[in-house]
Amino acid sequence: MPRYAFTVIIGADAPAEPYIRSLDDADAAWEAARAMIVDLMATSADPRLLSASMVVTDEADEIVFEFPFSEALNLPAGGSGPVH
Template sequence: MPKFFFNTRVGDDLVRDPDGIVLRDADQVWEVARTTIRELLRGEGQPRHLLAASLEVTDRDGQVVLEFPFSEALFDPSAEDTVKH
């Protein structure tokens, strides 16, 4: 199964995920990205500065396979709950 790295981009800064996680497919990558962002936003209280951030998910070769803006995790209609600020 492939390994993916969930790097966080805030402006020009990139915080790299040194460990990565093994996931089965692109659907699972999307779910993990959304859950990760929502947990980060909950933990930050009033995360307005993070709304411009995004997760850049890469494969083992460093190729970006998903760019997930933090703001999109807030407005996902399929989400069971909504992060409130």
């Protein structure tokens, strides 16, 4: 199962270490990123999160996708993401 690293980027900073998860594919990584973003937005009062992005990389440290937090707010619950 592929491993993906999820890193929150605020401006030019990555305030925490990446979160690593083994998932079936990039679509599952997209769903996981969306869930993490929604959870972070719900539990944090940090206004900088509105301009943050989640960068997801694969085991080769290649960027799979970048997910702006603001886009996660515009998706309906259970909304489908990109097909990879």
